Amino acid sequence: MNLCIKSAIVSVLAMTFSLPSVAQNAQQTRGLEIAKARKVADQGWVDSQASMEMLLSNKQGETSLRQLRMKNLEVESDGDKSISIFDSPKDIRGAAFLTFAHVQGADDQWLYLPALKRVKRISSRNKSGPFMGSEFAYEDLSSFEVEKYTYRYLGDEPVGTEASFILESVPTDKYSGYSKLVTWLDKDDYRVHKAQYFDRKGSLLKTLTASNYMQYLDKYWRAHNLKMVNHQTGKSTLLTWDSYQFMTGLKESDFNKNRLKRAR
Amino acid sequence: MRLLLISLITLFSVAIHAVEVRGYMGTELRYFSETPWQSEQTDWQASFVTQPEFYWELDDSGDNSVTFTPFMRIDSADNARSHWDVRELKWLHLADNWELEVGAAIVFWGVTESQHLVDVINQTDGIEGINGDDKLGQPMVHFSLIEDWGVFESFILAGFREQTYAGKNGRLRLPLLVDGDHSQYESSRGQQHIDVALRYSHSLSDWDIAFSAFHGTNREPVFQLDSSQQQLTPYYMQMTQVSSDVQITQNDWLWKAEWLYRDTQPESYYAAVAGFEYTLIGLFDSDADLGLLGEYNWDQRQEQASTPYQNDLFVGARVVLNDEDSTELLIGVARDLSYMSYSGRLQASKRLGERYKLSLEAWLFHSNEQADPLYYFQHDDMINVNLDYYF
Numbered sequence: 100m101n102l103c104i105k106s107a108i109v110s111v112l113a114m115t116f117s118l119p120s121v122a123q124n125a126q127q128t129r130g131l132e133i134a135k136a137r138k139v140a141d142q143g144w145v146d147s148q149a150s151m152e153m154l155l156s157n158k159q160g161e162t163s164l165r166q167l168r169m170k171n172l173e174v175e176s177d178g179d180k181s182i183s184i185f186d187s188p189k190d191i192r193g194a195a196f197l198t199f200a201h202v203q204g205a206d207d208q209w210l211y212l213p214a215l216k217r218v219k220r221i222s223s224r225n226k227s228g229p230f231m232g233s234e235f236a237y238e239d240l241s242s243f244e245v246e247k248y249t250y251r252y253l254g255d256e257p258v259g260t261e262a263s264f265i266l267e268s269v270p271t272d273k274y275s276g277y278s279k280l281v282t283w284l285d286k287d288d289y290r291v292h293k294a295q296y297f298d299r300k301g302s303l304l305k306t307l308t309a310s311n312y313m314q315y316l317d318k319y320w321r322a323h324n325l326k327m328v329n330h331q332t333g334k335s336t337l338l339t340w341d342s343y344q345f346m347t348g349l350k351e352s353d354f355n356k357n358r359l360k361r362a363r
Numbered sequence: 364m365r366l367l368l369i370s371l372i373t374l375f376s377v378a379i380h381a382v383e384v385r386g387y388m389g390t391e392l393r394y395f396s397e398t399p400w401q402s403e404q405t406d407w408q409a410s411f412v413t414q415p416e417f418y419w420e421l422d423d424s425g426d427n428s429v430t431f432t433p434f435m436r437i438d439s440a441d442n443a444r445s446h447w448d449v450r451e452l453k454w455l456h457l458a459d460n461w462e463l464e465v466g467a468a469i470v471f472w473g474v475t476e477s478q479h480l481v482d483v484i485n486q487t488d489g490i491e492g493i494n495g496d497d498k499l500g501q502p503m504v505h506f507s508l509i510e511d512w513g514v515f516e517s518f519i520l521a522g523f524r525e526q527t528y529a530g531k532n533g534r535l536r537l538p539l540l541v542d543g544d545h546s547q548y549e550s551s552r553g554q555q556h557i558d559v560a561l562r563y564s565h566s567l568s569d570w571d572i573a574f575s576a577f578h579g580t581n582r583e584p585v586f587q588l589d590s591s592q593q594q595l596t597p598y599y600m601q602m603t604q605v606s607s608d609v610q611i612t613q614n615d616w617l618w619k620a621e622w623l624y625r626d627t628q629p630e631s632y633y634a635a636v637a638g639f640e641y642t643l644i645g646l647f648d649s650d651a652d653l654g655l656l657g658e659y660n661w662d663q664r665q666e667q668a669s670t671p672y673q674n675d676l677f678v679g680a681r682v683v684l685n686d687e688d689s690t691e692l693l694i695g696v697a698r699d700l701s702y703m704s705y706s707g708r709l710q711a712s713k714r715l716g717e718r719y720k721l722s723l724e725a726w727l728f729h730s731n732e733q734a735d736p737l738y739y740f741q742h743d744d745m746i747n748v749n750l751d752y753y754f
Binding site for chain 1: 385387418425455457459460462469470471473474496507509514564566571610612614615616617640642644645650652685686687688689714717718720751753754
């Protein structure tokens with residue numbers, strides 16, 4: 100009799116303590132599901148070409164402009180390959196970046212310096228650093244891969260008129276500049292409408308607002324306007340994408356050091 | 364060369380697309396703080412420089428283009444530093460896995476910073492700066508084959524370019540002037556000697572490696588006293604060179620090495636340069652990065668070496684602010700471990716507005732031994748300010 104009651108008490112106690120972790124697991128499972136759905140919703144675009152402009156603003160309202168063009172290649176079971184060619188400011192016109200993003204480990208990055216006609220392979224640990232002096236870090240602009248974060252589903256909240264999931268993402272890469280991200284993705288198409296970035300100390304650092312979504316090839320959504328506001332410095336960057344083209348016929352052979360040198 | 368120009372001008376007139384122009388123009392001011400070796404050498408030098416690049420696309424595919432990049436500097440003090448050059452005048456054809464470049468062009472080989480040891484295709488435009496970064500255009504037929512197993516390149520180089528030297532009013536030169544008009548060549552074909560080169564390069568995981576071979580006129584001459592015993596005459600020998608350059612990229616560490624074996628007169632030799640670059644991202648939680656560089660230069664000829672890099676240690680620090688103005692600062696010291704001489708440099712630059720760039724360079728030299736090539740620069744400590752406009 101005693102043994103029966105004892106084991107019953109133990110089981111009840113065990114269940115009480117494991118209930119929160121069961122709930123925890125449910126949040127993580129749901130979170131991972133949403134992240135995977137987001138990735139699937141954007142797969143199969145093969146390659147893309149686009150031009151973008153970044154308007155950097157500081158607290159005093161002074162602005163400066165960046166213009167560049169990007170070519171991207173979707174790579175099966177790994178990160179994308181991309182070439183970025185700078186058009187403005189004029190002193191870096193003609194400089195170009197080649198990136199082979201990887202899901203595990205550091206990306207491979209090469210920089211082309213037109214003044215010296217030199218291709219230099221660089222350290223890619225700078226993912227947390229500002230891209231061209233803007234409020235977008237390199238890691239903010241690289242392709243979304245499920246393995247880059249661990250997830251927790253935090254609930255629902257609309258962003259404007261869009262019913263959205265709130266997803267907490269913790270970067271798996273220790274070199275990331277963020278302790279976590281909180282992202283609002285709409286329920287229909289898993290598009291990011293808003294994201295909050297928390298620095299390594301856990302304070303809110305930046306907020307991203309994505310708008311002007313357009314659909315390409317009846318499947319792929321791209322936000323044409325991305326605004327990143329840095330709450331700690333008061334600076335902001337407005338990124339505008341233009342002339343998006345998909346399935347333009349780019350191949351692996353368009354993404355190597357030679358093509359980087361010839362990029363225009 | 365004239366035939367090449369005529370055929371290319373004909374090509375232009377056939378071209379149906381508009382020209383794309385980009386480049387820069389700027390002013391430079393140099394000040395030398397110490398008394399020179401010779402009284403006719405100047406303390407100040409102001410110059411105007413420009414390098415526009417004209418690009419024509421010959422058809423809609425973007426695979427056929429012509430690029431023309433002339434360069435010019437006009438110097439206030441040194442006539443010899445006023446010079447112009449055709450850096451590029453080439454036709455480029457891009458195909459799926461091969462490329463062909465014909466005409467004057469610039470090709471860079473190498474991975475290290477303190478010295479570009481294996482970079483042999485183009486002649487250095489030494490009068491431009493101390494770094495040796497500026498190159499003269501080299502006419503060539505350059506074919507590249509790009510495969511999964513690597514890139515294979517072949518070069519046929521015609522029309523040798525001679526080194527450039529400071530004139531009597533200029534600084535950063537030897538006490539004896541170089542008579543560039545009467546250069547001599549080991550090869551009876553002189554400047555018309557056809558040089559050839561081959562290169563294989565590949566990127567595999569963290570490794571970027573390349574092996575190269577060159578046969579032709581040595582870009583570096585030996586100097587001989589001329590008949591008047593008052594000037595130096597450059598003598599260009601033939602050479603065969605094999606070399607390699609390697610970089611290993613591991614997160615924040617870059618490991619670099621270049622080595623060569625040069626078979627030439629008066630003696631054949633080995634030379635190498637190796638080092639690292641370590642980057643600290645986000646200094647003190649800011650956006651700034653700090654790069655630390657260390658490189659060792661070695662030349663088998665030691666005291667008989669024709670370059671200053673025979674037994675030298677270079678250390679440097681590069682601060683990149685990652686701000687809107689792309690502000691950067693580099694401090695470096697090169698120490699000759701045999702002669703115990705050293706040179707120090709400081710280079711800083713930032714963008715002004717949207718189109719201007721301000722750069723500052725300061726060099727100091729210290730050398731006590733006459734056998735040291737750096738000895739002749741010890742009175743040429745310099746500050747250099749550049750303001751360039753980009754278009």
